[in-house]
Amino acid sequence: MRAKILKLDRKLFDGEITKVVVPATEGEICLLPHHMAIITTLCRGSVRVYRSGYTHPVIIKIDGGICSFSTNTATFIIH
Amino acid sequence: MPSLKEFRNKIGAVQSTRKVTSSMKLVAGIKLKKAEQKAANSREYATELALILSKIHRKFVDGSCELFSGRNMVQNEMLVVFASEKGLCGNFNYVIGKKTAEIISGIHQRGGTVHLICIGVKPFEFLKQKLIDGDRIELLENFYLSEALLENSNLLATRIMANFSSGRVDQVAIVYTRCLSAISRKVEVKSLIPIVCTPDSSNGDIIFEPSTEEILQTIVPYNIAIQIYQSALESVAGEQGSRMTSMDNATRNADELLSNLTISYNRTRQYRITQELVEVVSGATTIAKG
Numbered sequence: 181m182r183a184k185i186l187k188l189d190r191k192l193f194d195g196e197i198t199k200v201v202v203p204a205t206e207g208e209i210c211l212l213p214h215h216m217a218i219i220t221t222l223c224r225g226s227v228r229v230y231r232s233g234y235t236h237p238v239i240i241k242i243d244g245g246i247c248s249f250s251t252n253t254a255t256f257i258i259h
Numbered sequence: 260m261p262s263l264k265e266f267r268n269k270i271g272a273v274q275s276t277r278k279v280t281s282s283m284k285l286v287a288g289i290k291l292k293k294a295e296q297k298a299a300n301s302r303e304y305a306t307e308l309a310l311i312l313s314k315i316h317r318k319f320v321d322g323s324c325e326l327f328s329g330r331n332m333v334q335n336e337m338l339v340v341f342a343s344e345k346g347l348c349g350n351f352n353y354v355i356g357k358k359t360a361e362i363i364s365g366i367h368q369r370g371g372t373v374h375l376i377c378i379g380v381k382p383f384e385f386l387k388q389k390l391i392d393g394d395r396i397e398l399l400e401n402f403y404l405s406e407a408l409l410e411n412s413n414l415l416a417t418r419i420m421a422n423f424s425s426g427r428v429d430q431v432a433i434v435y436t437r438c439l440s441a442i443s444r445k446v447e448v449k450s451l452i453p454i455v456c457t458p459d460s461s462n463g464d465i466i467f468e469p470s471t472e473e474i475l476q477t478i479v480p481y482n483i484a485i486q487i488y489q490s491a492l493e494s495v496a497g498e499q500g501s502r503m504t505s506m507d508n509a510t511r512n513a514d515e516l517l518s519n520l521t522i523s524y525n526r527t528r529q530y531r532i533t534q535e536l537v538e539v540v541s542g543a544t545t546i547a548k549g
Contacts, residue, residue, distance in 0.1 A: 186304045188409065188485070189297070206468050217461070219311060220468040221477050246478055248311045250461055255307050259481070 181213045181252040200254050201228040202247050217250035266524040277513035284506035291499035298492040305489045308482050313456040318471050329453035330429045335372050337428040341435040341494035342379035348498050349505035356382035358446045359434050360389045374428055378402045403495055416484035423452050435490040436497035442504055444497040451483050
């Protein structure tokens with residue numbers, strides 16, 4: 181699966197991942213390959229991106245935003 | 260015939276004007292590149308946001324949300340016009356002013372009223388004359404300041420949403436100049452409310468967390484702010500492109516003027532020398548005869 185994390189002025193991450201943990205407003209969500217399509221708002225917290233071939237996650241701190249997951253691609257619109 | 264001194268003064272004046280126009284061309288070129296870069300950086304962001312909105316739109320294809328379907332009776336329309344704060348940019352402000360005037364007259368013909376928000380002081384007076392009783396006009400100055408642009412866009416988006424929710428406006432559109440290249444621009448009209456979505460081709464159910472309505476409450480004002488931000492950047496790029504072109508033309512005109520003035524100056528100088536020679540020779544001849 182793929183993740184794209186976008187900020188208004190730059191792209192923070194774009195690449196293949198194995199899973200991602202997101203701070204949704206109603207609690208943390210872990211998105212794995214073939215997860216059902218979901219759109220959720222995000223709150224202040226950290227997005228933990230597990231890249232393919234790496235054990236440690238990339239941690240990206242955010243203030244809020246929107247996450248959309250469909251067809252094995254997670255797109256993050258970060259405020 | 261003007262004196263040599265007058266010619267020298269004129270040449271000096273044209274040379275200094277040429278220096279100014281050529282530096283303005285360079286500065287506009289740098290600003291154009293910066294604005295284009297910023298607009299390009301945020302383009303993908305705006306596109307992805309629009310894609311998410313089109314997925315949400317699938318829930319409201321029955322027309323149950325007036326943010327997507329629009330209101331049945333459109334009486335008051337809000338227009339946000341992106342123009343320029345400064346002049347010397349060719350026909351940039353004229354073109355956008357003319358297009359806005361056309362839209363305003365169309366709204367008046369339909370019997371509606373206009374709430375015009377003019378960003379950039381230049382076409383303000385011109386557009387003010389196009390309004391009739393019941394219309395409103397506002398001028399937003401210093402909107403394009405790069406450090407405050409996003410904040411200004413957010414504030415304007417909040418105001419637009421408040422106006423729409425309270426029923427003061429039924430439809431909102433923006434008029435801006437899209438920068439196609441350094442030399443070509445196009446005035447475009449984009450609808451903010453109702454939201455125009457590209458049809459979403461994906462199938463299957465989507466989970467919305469928290470609820471669709473709550474997501475809409477967050478995403479719609481944010482999308483409007485991003486659209487405003489993106490249009491402002493495009494508009495700034497268009498303005499700088501227009502300024503660059505017109506300053507390039509001015510520099511070329513100054514070059515032509517300089518070349519003509521130099522020719523005239525040399526001709527006059529030659530004429531004066533010939534005249535003096537004739538006077539000396541004829542004087543010498545008279546003395547020799549006497």
